[in-house]
Amino acid sequence: MDLTALIIKTIIILVIFGVTLVIAMYSTYAERKVAAFLQDRLGPNRAGPFGLLQPLADAGKMFFKEDFIPAQASKWLFILGPCLAILTALMTSAVIPFGESVKFDNMLIPLQGIEVNIGILYVFGVVSLGVYGIMVGGWASNNKFSLLGAIRAASQNISYEIALGLSIIAILMMTGSLSVSKIVQDQHGFAWNLFNQPLGFIIFLTCAFAECNRTPFDLPECENELIGGYHTEYSSMKLGFYLFAEYINMFISSAIISSLYFGGYNYPGMDWVRENLTASLGTTGHNLATAIGSAVFFGKIFFFIFFFMWVRWTIPRFRYDQLMNLGWKSLIPLAILNIVVTGFGLLYEVKYASWIIVAVMVVLAVASQARAPKGAVSAQKV
């Protein structure tokens, strides 16, 4: 790799880094706006036009607050907690392909931090490392509520990571590769994995919510039970890092969901666009087509970020036993079933085998609903 390629790669990495931070920053703003709009309010609208400077004001406040470390806390671990959280959150975006490739001096450079052939494994490794940020922080606070929050976070993440991993295996079987860019390339055009793996998508989405500690699975920080959960004792920018890490995780999860199931930068008619642009504009056209693909990818990411927020302001929190029941007794068996059915599908070359499970489940659900006793306690109509 010569110098130009190295420079371009560096620029790409820095841009991804910056974009991640900016998106995480404005996610806090978007969260408040979405929450407000879903609740018939207006949300922040005083700092700058439409309140657009609100994240800056929040960050400024975070910086100037007193940075307090409790006397009984384990000091170094207390500092290490938020650092780990934000470090792992930022590391994940390295393997996500944000676009096809840019052409520069007849060199094709993929729009990706780093291409590793075990991309998905890397993501899972780093994400599961992220639990330590929460656990270490909660434990080091020397506070019962923090510890409870940390324990909940740890057990929740461990149990949901299994279903998360299992739900992806079906995709890995169909693609035959662990590399994220390979998986995305495989969904060229409109052949998105969503259409082959509807069940896997729902399981992955649910588990992604749990991994990000987002409602309905935000047990580690449920305010009414645990004050602030694992970050009860944190203040100033350490708290800021925790909150920031949560939003970065949300962005990364959205990016991974869109690249695994919604075709990443692929969109219908992409070949036609690329051919026409390259024919008329040459290299610029090639880069332009890549930019369009990236824009599509970011559109998908933004939709999922919105979806995360939408769900947060719709669904109440699960109880802890419900959470565990859902994870261990429903999602993991379903994910395994999905793997088996997909395997049979691959064996007999039926691409849409996974739909069989969905169809059976719908039939069972309708049947159970029909058999259910009708009475005053039936579901309320709104």
Add this chain to the structure above:
Amino acid sequence: MQLTNRSKQVSNKEMTLAEKMYLPAIAQGLAITFSHLFKKRPTIQYPEVKRYLGPVFRGHHVLKRDEEGRERCTACGLCAVACPAEAISMVAAERQKGEEHLYREEKYAAVYEINMLRCIFCGLCEEACPKQAVYLRHDKFVPVFTEREDVIFGKNKLVEDVNNRYVRNNPEVKATPTEPTLSGAAT
């Protein structure tokens, strides 16, 4: 006794499979919240837009002048007596020659002070006043103060501005923006 028919019996019945899947209920809930995205917001942007509080709102005190611009207050002290919070105090003085255009009666309030920390805005001073001199404006709040010295409002803040008379029953004004005050003739 049943007041509404919205109450629901609590039950611990087994959930059906469809309910255990959560997804239909979640989709329903998402649809409800999504529909709220397009609802009209009832928010009023307060400092820029102000609600009309109604003609009976009791706000900032005003010491009225009469039609010729003379102060109506005669410093009888009935408002101070009526005041349950003992917020009003005054010093009476006798009108001198040449001051007839300033004060309506021979006696007037040289000092008229209301302690705004004590005032409970009950409006009893307004009722007690035999000269229709003191009113609580329906269109203006008492401004925020941050210093102890600003707590006591003297005549400089209370006496009506000649060029900007306060009218309570102004049929023209039904709408919201109320600051500065309504203009027009005295009551």
